[in-house]
Structure formats: C-alpha cells, structure tokens
Amino acid sequence: MTVQQSDLKLDGNAIGGLLREIFTMEMTAAEGTCSSCGKVHAVGQVEVYMNAPGVVVRCPACGQVQMRIVKGGGRYWLDLSGIRCLEFSSE
Amino acid sequence: MVQETPRVASLVLEMPDWPGHLAGQHVDVRVTAEDGYQAERSYSIASSPEDSRLAITVERLDDGEVSPYLVGELRIGDKVELRGPIGGYFVWRPADERPLLLVGGGSGVVPLMAMIRHRVAINSKTPTRLLYSSRSQDDIIYRAELERLAARADGLTVAHTLTRMQPAGWDGYARRIDLAMLGEVAWPRHEMPLTFVCGPTPLVESVASLMVDMGYDPPSIKTERFGPTGG
Numbered sequence: 001m002t003v004q005q006s007d008l009k010l011d012g013n014a015i016g017g018l019l020r021e022i023f024t025m026e027m028t029a030a031e032g033t034c035s036s037c038g039k040v041h042a043v044g045q046v047e048v049y050m051n052a053p054g055v056v057v058r059c060p061a062c063g064q065v066q067m068r069i070v071k072g073g074g075r076y077w078l079d080l081s082g083i084r085c086l087e088f089s090s091e
Numbered sequence: 092m093v094q095e096t097p098r099v100a101s102l103v104l105e106m107p108d109w110p111g112h113l114a115g116q117h118v119d120v121r122v123t124a125e126d127g128y129q130a131e132r133s134y135s136i137a138s139s140p141e142d143s144r145l146a147i148t149v150e151r152l153d154d155g156e157v158s159p160y161l162v163g164e165l166r167i168g169d170k171v172e173l174r175g176p177i178g179g180y181f182v183w184r185p186a187d188e189r190p191l192l193l194v195g196g197g198s199g200v201v202p203l204m205a206m207i208r209h210r211v212a213i214n215s216k217t218p219t220r221l222l223y224s225s226r227s228q229d230d231i232i233y234r235a236e237l238e239r240l241a242a243r244a245d246g247l248t249v250a251h252t253l254t255r256m257q258p259a260g261w262d263g264y265a266r267r268i269d270l271a272m273l274g275e276v277a278w279p280r281h282e283m284p285l286t287f288v289c290g291p292t293p294l295v296e297s298v299a300s301l302m303v304d305m306g307y308d309p310p311s312i313k314t315e316r317f318g319p320t321g322g
Contacts, residue, residue, distance in 0.1 A: 044180025
C-alpha cells in the first residue's frame, strides 16, 4: 500500500494531550504567529505529522516548520523556533 | 459496550472524579501490555456533558494497536487509563447562538454527536444541520438515534450520503460531499453559521476548502482530522 504524505497529516487537535503535558493547560485554542509568513492560526488548525520520531508542526498557510516536539527517556525537546509568538489564556 | 456498526462500538465508562467536558473534546486512552509496552490513542467523547457516564466511540482498525483491544477484548470491570478532557478549539458552546452545520465522515461523526446530544440535553433550539458521509448504510453510526432525534422536529435535520453502496430505494445522497451537496445542505452565508467538520484528512480538507470557496468566513469553520494513527 502506498502511503501518501497527505494521509499522514493530522492537525493540532491531535497533540492537545501532549501540549497539555508540557504547558499544563489546554492549548488547542492558543494562537500562534508563524515566524515565516506572519499568519496567525489556532493550534487546533495547524498541520501535524506524527509519523516522524517526534511531532512536526507546520504552518497551514506557508508550510514552515513551526514546532518540533520529541519526548523520550523521561525528557522533552521542544523547538518553537518557527513560532514568533504564542498567545493563550492564562485561566 | 454498545455495538454501533460491525466495526464500531461505544464504550461507556464510569468516571469517578471526572471534571466534566465540553462537546467536541477528546480523551487520550493508554493501554499497557503485560510486558510494559504502552500505546496511546485519542478518541472523541460521544456523550453529552450532562450524561453521568462517559462514552467514547471507537472504530476497530484491523492493524491498530489499541482499537482491537478496546473493541474486542475489554471486559466489564476492566480499567483503562484515560487522560482528558482535551481540546478547546473543536468545541461547541451553547452560548454561541449561530446556526450549526456539522459535517462528518465515518467515525468523524463522534464529536458532532456529542454536540447534538448536548443540544438535546439542554433543550437548545439552535438550528442544526448534520451532513454525514458513510460508506454504506450498515456503516452509519448512531443511525437509529439520529433518526429519532431528527423526528422531534426541534430544529435538527440530518442528511446522509452513502459513498460506496446504497440500499434499494435509498433517498439520500450517493456520492462524496461536493459543492452542489454543500450548496443544498449548508446554511445561507448571511445567517453566519458556525461549521464543524470532522473526518479523514481528505474529506476535511475538501469540505473546508469548498466552504471557503463558497464565501464562508474561514474562522467560522472548525476542523478536526482523523488520521491513520487513530488505531
């Protein structure tokens, strides 16, 4: 069976649990500004690929890698260099 | 456990200390094998926030790691590890009075069903339309309940499309969701509807982009993709 890249695409809703582990709060409604194109998307809207050794998050508008998250051996590695600003509720 | 279709079952769970949830949220379910191997998957909550027990609806994927266990081997009294509720984006809050268009494909109907059940439980009159794509009549999840709820004529209408096989005398749609179908089912743009689309990635992307082409405001279209990792 041929697996197409588009079949592997999920969205930010799929990493709501993982992000809650890290940020200890609900994050799918948080809004991130892409460091490449400047567009703002809710975390629930972003493109998510989970078939890599970690999670790769891309901007749905320009395709820029926004986040990479790796969890293993009792540690997290969080690369947010593709997000210029992440805004979320403090409550 | 309620068998919904040959491949899909709902698990009804007693949840002491459940903090409550919003319609559209999901939970992460973790199962641990005897050798300590763990696998975790996300499943949408099917029950209304008002229900005393939590229901999740699971499609059995033959090559899945978690769903064959949940649907086939889990017994009454067994314990499963749940994390949640999760999600704040793909949720419907009844205080939002915009008319609702719910578009679901396959088991993507599950979070939409939580919204429909929530709407009924609180006696909401929010005008709501469900467009639900299944492969065949036997694959329609919650078929009898949807029929019963639509018959109440309280503002909920349900339209089905069957993409692979239709029974004799079928009077619903018989193709993939397209522009013409959305044109017939969707609320007119001036009514400023709120749209939720959930299903496999190709369906979600096709419906969302058709809705944008039709002139609906992109922020009013909320999407959730179910992927092959759902097993």
